[in-house]
Amino acid sequence: MVNTQIRLLAKSQATRSTLIKTIIKWLGFLGVEAKVTQLDTLGDKIQVSITVAQPDTSEDNDWQEILNHLNQDTSETIEFASDRSSSIPAAQETKYQRILAYAIQMSNPDKIDWEQVYPQLQLLGLEESMLLGIKSALKVPQSIDRLVKDLDADVAAVALSQTASIALLDRQVNPEEYQALQTLLKAMADNCR
Structure with missing residues (x-):
């Protein structure tokens, strides 16, 4: 894409x-x-x-909090690497891998060809260890509702971004992918409270 x-x-x-x-x-x-x-x-x-x-x-109060936080420290500069998964805490890594596996399963529920999916995931900047975890997670069905339970809001944000990238690999979002994105967005909002 x-x-x-x-x-x-x-x-x-x-x-x-x-x-x-x-x-x-x-x-x-x-x-x-x-x-x-x-x-x-x-x-x-x-x-x-x-x-x-x-x-x-x-x-309004959430937006104002964001503005307040941003105004507190204007010296912070962040360089984003292509590998977004490096910011995933070890305790949430398996959950993150399973969420991405779920996204792949929803993008092609009939049959997943790892040889075809693997290079596409590499283009998303995922580390090899993360890719191996996703490959392993693809072997079993995943439940997005269980996966988002106790999901860290920051991890949900990264997962949302990567799930959207996976969903858009074929340049369209099917209803299952849309539902997964909505669930992650809700989890992110719920866990920020």
Whole structure:
């Protein structure tokens, strides 16, 4: 999917507006209203600045807490590596692997071909040990409701992102994948309270 997006942008005569619309659309899937305020190149990278408004469905006090936390420490800079799974606590790792296995099972409930799935998961930046755990978890049916029980909110956020990536590998989200995404979103919200 990433290669497809890159090709579309490369062939677009309106690369800037297409990229801006894509960013806004992706954030919109999360219920976030965003405005791209800057889009430039920086060497071999693209630098994007966005302004994000409070989502309509969020509580005012939650949004204010977020703003307060962000205003407390403005010196923090984070570099995100391509491997999002490295931030998963060891105690939640098996649960995380099973959630991703569930996402794969829902994307193709009839038959899972590991040889086909494996390279796609590698493109998501998952470590080899994580991939082996997912492969093992694919051998048994998973229950998303049981998996999200006592799931750390931060792990739910990472799992939501990766589950969405898995769901979109075939460029469509089926009802089962949508339900899994909704369940993870709810778990994330419930565990933040």
